[in-house]
Amino acid sequence: MSHHTIDYIQRIRDSGHRMTHQRQIVLDAVCSFNRHATAAEILKRVHEIAPAINQATVYRTLNFLTEIHLLFSGTIDGQTIYEIATPTPHHHLICRKCGHIAALPDQCFADLIQQIKTEYQFLPEIDHWAITGLCADCQ
């Protein structure tokens, strides 16, 4: 498990909400992927761990955890994905053949962002991008 339980409990309480078994298990499930995961994947993982948790609760919890910024939520190929929020944004290179995922540091976008700012007077908000393509092994 890649998160420190106590921090998250505090974050939830500080936001004026309660810590519950269900929220703990959903958090554990999200972290267990060590990558972003779709709602369906998380739902499946949760049910493997605790079949009694209702699916409505999982959806509600994912929305809730995203609202208080414990999770980051984005969109890839029409699917909503979730992952543990990190202090600095990072992005992903996803191989469309083998599914391999690599991280891409935020800094790679610095020049592009600068160009968009100066040439287009547009302030881009690039929080989490997934770039699909072919990894080294699959080209």
Next chain:
Amino acid sequence: MSHHTIDYIQRIRDSGHRMTHQRQIVLDAVCSFNRHATAAEILKRVHEIAPAINQATVYRTLNFLTEIHLLFSGTIDGQTIYEIATPTPHHHLICRKCGHIAALPDQCFADLIQQIKTEYQFLPEIDHWAITGLCADCQ
């Protein structure tokens, strides 16, 4: 209308399919936006033009036109969007406040793509990106 009807009829016939009123109207509707549009937006526009066209037909037609590459289809914020396919890819800057959309030439990504290729041995396929943020007027 930004497309030349005759070309599209030929493209549809060449692909071994038939040209119909419905397909013409869906194409017109997609073009009428002069930008990408969601299935829901296109459906609404089609029904303004020709209320008799069934929604199943619109969905089927959008999928069909995408399959024969007359339309480009992508994903923005969990919604499938469509637009007329263009020979060279282009991208969009979308203001999250006023909704204004500006085009971003493919060439802006050249350096980023090069860096990803050389540093990560990853071959990105950047077909159509929507970058959200704030336009000059809304900052």
Next chain:
DNA sequence: CTGCTTGCAAACCATTTGCATCACT
């Protein structure tokens, strides 16, 4: 105790599908 959370089941809503009919080539 208080009211936030959950489980349950039903509702929702965009999209898809089966089938009979229609109409393009």
Next chain:
DNA sequence: AGTGATGCAAATGGTTTGCAAGCAG
């Protein structure tokens, strides 16, 4: 005339919601 396309209505599937019961603080 033949078969691909359409209209219709029902099915589908992921997600959301209303409500009563449960439990954290």
